[in-house]
Every structure is written in C-alpha cells, then in structure tokens.
Amino acid sequence: MFFISHTFTRPLGSLVAGVRALEVGDFRYSLDARGSDEVAEVTRAFKGMRDSLLKTQQELLEAERLATIGRMASSISHDLRHSLAAIVANAEFLCESRLSTEQREELYQEVRVAVNQMTDLIDSLLEFSRTRESLRLTHANVKDTVEHAVQTIHSHPEFHHVRIAMTQQGNSTGWFDPKKLERALYNLLLNACEAVASQAGEIEVELREVSGGVEIRVCDNGRGIPEPVQGKLFEPFVSYGKENGTGLGLTVVQKIVQDHGGDVTVEKTSVAGTVFRVLLPLAAASETTTLPGREAKPAPPLMARTKQVQSE
Amino acid sequence: MFFISHTFTRPLGSLVAGVRALEVGDFRYSLDARGSDEVAEVTRAFKGMRDSLLKTQQELLEAERLATIGRMASSISHDLRHSLAAIVANAEFLCESRLSTEQREELYQEVRVAVNQMTDLIDSLLEFSRTRESLRLTHANVKDTVEHAVQTIHSHPEFHHVRIAMTQQGNSTGWFDPKKLERALYNLLLNACEAVASQAGEIEVELREVSGGVEIRVCDNGRGIPEPVQGKLFEPFVSYGKENGTGLGLTVVQKIVQDHGGDVTVEKTSVAGTVFRVLLPLAAASETTTLPGREAKPAPPLMARTKQVQSE
Structure with missing residues (x-):
C-alpha cells in the first residue's frame, strides 16, 4: 500500500x-x-x-453578445419605427401653409409625444449601463413611492378601473433611490395590470417591515404566468403574450432591486393570480456612507437576517 | 501490478x-x-x-447579456439623442406661420434626414438579428460591388481626397449578396479612410481569385491599429479613437462575411499601415441551391481548399 x-x-x-x-x-x-x-x-x-x-x-x-444585440434590435426597432413614422407624418402635415395656430401647435405636440416615447425607451435601456454606484440614496418612505407608482398607473386610461389597494405593517422608511424604486414598482404594477381581467382586476400591494428592510408584495388576481416563461421571467427580451413592450420590464425591476442589494422573486403564480415579492434592504442612516461602496452582489448577511425573520 | x-x-x-x-x-x-x-x-x-x-x-x-444591453444602449443613445434634438428643433420652426413654401420644405427635409439617420442605425443593428438564410444570393461580380462601395465613400466630402485604387487578378464573379457585401466593404473602406492621414491617404483594394472564391484585401497607409484593441477588433462596441460610430462597423463586416461562409482577419498592422483580408467563397451556380441551407459556421472544406491554394 x-x-x-x-x-x-x-x-x-x-x-x-x-x-x-x-x-x-x-x-x-x-x-x-x-x-x-x-x-x-x-x-x-x-x-x-x-x-x-x-x-x-x-x-x-461571443455568440451571446451578438444574439443579445440582435434580440435587442428587433425588440426596440418596432417601437422606434412606430414613433419615427408618427414624426414623419406630423412633420409633413406641418408643411401645409393653410393651418391655424392651434392645428400647428397640435401637430407639433404629436411630434413631441413621439420624441418623448423614444427618449423614454433610450432611458430605460440606459438603466443597464448604470452601475449601482449611480443610485441616489435619499431618506424616504417606501409607502410614498408605492403611492406615486400607483398614481402613474392610474393615469393610464386603460387602467382606470383596476382596483389597487395597499396594506402596511410596520415601518417602511429608510435610505433608497425613490426614483429608481418607483420605476421598478411601476413596472411590476404595469405587469399586474396587464395580467388581470379588464373588468374584475384587483391588485394589492403589501408592505411589511423586516429586519434591515422592507418586503413588498405585488399580488394580482390575473391569469398567472404561463409555464414556458416561468423560468426565464427576468431574462431580457422575454415577454408573455404582450403586444407592446421591449421585454425588458422585469429585467429592469431585477436590476434596480439588486442594485439596492435586494432581490425579486415570483412567490407564487397560478390561474388564480400571481405574487411578486421584493426584498428591499433599507440602509439605516449610519450605514449609508458605506452602502454605495459595497460589492455589486446582493449583500448576503442582510438577506440571511431577513430570511430568518420570515421563517419565525 | x-x-x-x-x-x-x-x-x-x-x-x-x-x-x-x-x-x-x-x-x-x-x-x-x-x-x-x-x-x-x-x-x-x-x-x-x-x-x-x-x-x-x-x-x-447572464452578466454578458446585461452588459451588452448596457454597452449597446450607451453606444446608440448618443446618435439617437442627436437626431431627436434635430427633429424637435426643426418641428418647432415648422410651427411658425410666417414661412415661405421653400423654407417649410427645407425644414421638413431636415426632419427627414434625422429620421433616415435613425432608420439606418436601426437597420444596421437589425443585421445581428438576421440569420444567414436571409442572404439574397445573386450572380454578380465582386469588382462591381467594390466600385459601388468606393463611390459611396467618395461621396463623403471629407474623403474626397483619399486615393482608392483597385487591382484584380483572375475572375471575381459568382453567387453572393451584393448589397450585404457592399455594406461590409463600405465599412472596411470607411475604417481605412479614418485611419489614413488626411492629406496623404492611400488605400488599395486587391481582388484575387482563389479556388472556390475570391480574396479581398483592403490595404491602407494609415497609422495602424493600436496594440490594446488588436485582439478584440471584431467585438461589438470596440472603437479605437473614433469620435462617432456605434463600434459595430467591423462586427457587421465579420457577420456578413461569415454568413457567406467566409472569414475576415487583420493580415498585418503597423505604423506603416494595415491590411484587412476577406476570404469570400463564391458558390458556383450548381452549388447555389444548397448554399443557404448549409450550417451557420464557415464551411470548412472550402476554406481548406482556399488555404491550400495560397500556400502553393
């Protein structure tokens, strides 16, 4: 041996x-x-x-890089071409000499709308080129941010009738980027609104204090997420049965939440509805100076602590 | 044991x-x-x-996917915003009621130019979502395609003075996609033009028949490719010292040439100049029915044959 x-x-x-x-x-x-x-x-x-x-x-x-460019190009080209066609048509009308000032102003506003849509699209793409260091941490209340996002959703005529309720347990103030979080919540709510039946749509946003942060649940009574896309929901350019959109909505949500050191998951989904769960660390005032410098991955100790609280 | x-x-x-x-x-x-x-x-x-x-x-x-979206967004957003600003400015002028028909027409054309630039950009991005099955093979002469590309380059005022010569050995006719090849050659020539000194710029395009296809060399007397980018020249969003452009020029060249079953390489580069070499298989008439169905990778037997000819 x-x-x-x-x-x-x-x-x-x-x-x-x-x-x-x-x-x-x-x-x-x-x-x-x-x-x-x-x-x-x-x-x-x-x-x-x-x-x-x-x-x-x-x-x-290398292949993934080229495929991503291709998918991104197809996904944005539809929206961009749509806006460009509107711009050309309205500019052509503006060429007419026999128009009232009001007509001119209206056509010009149409051009502005199309340009703004394109700018919005570019902005949402640029989210991916930003590092978590670009977060603008402010001491604020997550509840207010949820309310802003709900207001913006309700300003869409098609979602006027969707009932959105909010419940809260405990504190939800702390340091986070309210503008970014609003975009993330808006995307989750938009998703929920598109999933619910047009007449009986009900959405509930639950806020719950957990150790070191807040847990946000967005629950809808929609038709659930189809099996084939469940596993790749947060991947870019995955969309399920939607006519519009770049398929980046949930990818942006994940990017923003992870930049905050948190995480987003689908807690459950069935024909009775879907629950998205966001775990958002809210740095205490004393931690804020160190937060932006932390590593890019979700901070493990905080998540561990949060999970412990839940299993109690 | x-x-x-x-x-x-x-x-x-x-x-x-x-x-x-x-x-x-x-x-x-x-x-x-x-x-x-x-x-x-x-x-x-x-x-x-x-x-x-x-x-x-x-x-x-996953990280590569998100990073590519980010890089692509930053790379295109500059050009898109520039065009959008031009559109808004011109549309605002068009709102003015006291304009002559000529003035109106001129402003409208400015809007069209900006829209066309955006459409071109979207088109070049869409190149990456196309498979090689989308090639439109035509029986044509590569020489004519080179000449078209040279004409387009010379139509740029800034490149009027750059001397571009062409030499040819043997036959260069066969089946290929002339529009796509022209875009590839145009990108190579544009690259060469940007590399040569503004007053003494000289570019030579050499065409040489090889077994089963044609070899195209684009030689310039420019300043050479800087060491740091030599290894990743065909990667997307890599640009070397250029003010404009999306950094996709050479990636598009590679995509188009590889879709034809060919290959593009930097043959040499130094402070005395750079030579890009394209190996383009030209399917004989009898092969054309099978060509679009071949596997997506460069066809090995043909390349092997071509290399054999060269080493003789």
Whole structure:
C-alpha cells in the first residue's frame, strides 16, 4: 500500500489541485501530465478538456453578445419605427401653409409625444449601463413611492378601473433611490395590470417591515404566468403574450432591486393570480456612507437576517 | 501490478469518461464517486468543480447579456439623442406661420434626414438579428460591388481626397449578396479612410481569385491599429479613437462575411499601415441551391481548399 501511495499520491494530488483551481475559474493552473501511467493519461485528458472548455466558453460569450444585440434590435426597432413614422407624418402635415395656430401647435405636440416615447425607451435601456454606484440614496418612505407608482398607473386610461389597494405593517422608511424604486414598482404594477381581467382586476400591494428592510408584495388576481416563461421571467427580451413592450420590464425591476442589494422573486403564480415579492434592504442612516461602496452582489448577511425573520 | 490496475482502472476509467464528456459540453455525465480512496476523492472534486463551473458559466452569460444591453444602449443613445434634438428643433420652426413654401420644405427635409439617420442605425443593428438564410444570393461580380462601395465613400466630402485604387487578378464573379457585401466593404473602406492621414491617404483594394472564391484585401497607409484593441477588433462596441460610430462597423463586416461562409482577419498592422483580408467563397451556380441551407459556421472544406491554394 505504501508503494501505491507513493506512485499515485503526487500526480493525483496535482490533478486534484488542478480540479480545485478550475472550480474557481483558473484555467491556467500548471499540471504535470508526464509519464505513461493511467494518472498521467487522466491528467492529459483533463488538460485537453480544460482547453476546449475555455474555448467553448469564449465562443458562447461571443455568440451571446451578438444574439443579445440582435434580440435587442428587433425588440426596440418596432417601437422606434412606430414613433419615427408618427414624426414623419406630423412633420409633413406641418408643411401645409393653410393651418391655424392651434392645428400647428397640435401637430407639433404629436411630434413631441413621439420624441418623448423614444427618449423614454433610450432611458430605460440606459438603466443597464448604470452601475449601482449611480443610485441616489435619499431618506424616504417606501409607502410614498408605492403611492406615486400607483398614481402613474392610474393615469393610464386603460387602467382606470383596476382596483389597487395597499396594506402596511410596520415601518417602511429608510435610505433608497425613490426614483429608481418607483420605476421598478411601476413596472411590476404595469405587469399586474396587464395580467388581470379588464373588468374584475384587483391588485394589492403589501408592505411589511423586516429586519434591515422592507418586503413588498405585488399580488394580482390575473391569469398567472404561463409555464414556458416561468423560468426565464427576468431574462431580457422575454415577454408573455404582450403586444407592446421591449421585454425588458422585469429585467429592469431585477436590476434596480439588486442594485439596492435586494432581490425579486415570483412567490407564487397560478390561474388564480400571481405574487411578486421584493426584498428591499433599507440602509439605516449610519450605514449609508458605506452602502454605495459595497460589492455589486446582493449583500448576503442582510438577506440571511431577513430570511430568518420570515421563517419565525 | 494487476491488483493496482483492478483497483484503479474502473473508477479512473469512469473519471476519464466524465472528463471527455465535459470536453464536449456534457455537464451531466453520471460519475461514480463512491468509496474513500484517492480516485473517489478526485472524482468528487471533479463533480463539485463541474457543478460550480456550470453555475459560473450561466452567471457569466447572464452578466454578458446585461452588459451588452448596457454597452449597446450607451453606444446608440448618443446618435439617437442627436437626431431627436434635430427633429424637435426643426418641428418647432415648422410651427411658425410666417414661412415661405421653400423654407417649410427645407425644414421638413431636415426632419427627414434625422429620421433616415435613425432608420439606418436601426437597420444596421437589425443585421445581428438576421440569420444567414436571409442572404439574397445573386450572380454578380465582386469588382462591381467594390466600385459601388468606393463611390459611396467618395461621396463623403471629407474623403474626397483619399486615393482608392483597385487591382484584380483572375475572375471575381459568382453567387453572393451584393448589397450585404457592399455594406461590409463600405465599412472596411470607411475604417481605412479614418485611419489614413488626411492629406496623404492611400488605400488599395486587391481582388484575387482563389479556388472556390475570391480574396479581398483592403490595404491602407494609415497609422495602424493600436496594440490594446488588436485582439478584440471584431467585438461589438470596440472603437479605437473614433469620435462617432456605434463600434459595430467591423462586427457587421465579420457577420456578413461569415454568413457567406467566409472569414475576415487583420493580415498585418503597423505604423506603416494595415491590411484587412476577406476570404469570400463564391458558390458556383450548381452549388447555389444548397448554399443557404448549409450550417451557420464557415464551411470548412472550402476554406481548406482556399488555404491550400495560397500556400502553393
């Protein structure tokens, strides 16, 4: 047995070290594959595998990049072309000399609307080029932000009739970016409104204080999320049965919530409705100076604490 | 020794099979990691590594997707906002009632120019959502396509003075998509024009018949490609010292050439100039019915043949 250990331990030990290095992403770890025994053969196979894996990974990333550009282009081109057509038509009318001042003003406003839609689209895309350092943390109440988002939703004529209720438990004040959070909540509410039946639509927003932050649930009595898209709901350019939109709504929600160090999940979905759950850390005043500098990933200790509270 | 082989061969054989499976991207290959000997330990380490590698890869892809959206958004938003500002300004002027018909027409044309610029941008982005099946193969002469591209370049006032010569060896007719190839050649020429010194700019386009296709070289006497970007020249959103542009010019060239089953490379670059080389397969008339159906990757047999001819 000592003889066996002597023959195998060193090369096998080197292979294990190479395996462990690859586990943390080190594709260059130096491996000794000399010799003609079985271990040398395994090591050689491992080295070959590592090389082709690295190559495949780079090709995958390249393909993903081009595919994303393509998907993004198709997804935005429809909206952009629509706005551009409106601009050309209205500008052509404006060319007419026999128009009243009111008619002119109206046509000009139509152009402005189309331009604003395009600007909004560009702005929402730019959300993805922003790092979490661009958050403008303000001491505010999440309840007020929810109310703003609800008001904006209700200003859409098509969603006038949708009943949106809000309940609150405990405190919901703290440091966050109210403008960003409003955009996230608006997207979740828009989603809910589009899911509910047009006449009996009911949406409830639940706010609940948890340790270190607030839990926000957006519940609707809509038709539920279709099975095929459930797993990839937060991926960009995934939309389910909607006519409009870039398929970026929920991706933006996730980006904003994660930038705050939080997380968004689908808590449940069925034909009886859907519940989205947002866990939003609200940094206490004393923490704010360190918050923007934290690593980009959701902060684990806070999330752990929050989960503990829930399971109580 | 027989004892050793008996103890190790089977588990080691299973590990090798798992390594080989991973080499071709199979992360699920079933591995037997029972036991407490060294091989079982290596196998367990390998399994753990495989799981975290798959997870890392998925996270990498997700991050790449979001980063691409962000980069694409920043890269196009500048151009789009510029056009939108022009549209608003001109539409506002058009609101004025005391304008002559000519003035109106002029303002309207300005709006059209801005709209067309945006449409062009969207079109060039949409190139990435098209598969090679969308190629419109026509029997044509590459020489004519080069000449069209040169004419378009010379129509830019800033490139009037740049001398562009063309040489040809052998035949250059065959089946390809002339519109797409013209866009690719135009991008290469634009790149060359931007690289050459404004007063002594000289560009040469060399066409040379090779077995199964044509070789196109675009040579300039410009300042060369800076070291830092040489390795990632065809990646999207990489631009070197240019004020304008989306950084997609060379990515589009590569996409179009690869859709034709060809390839584009930088043959050489130095302070004395740069040579881009395009290898374009020109399907013979008899091949055209099968060409659009071929796999998406560059066709290996043809490329092999072409390389053989060159090394003669």
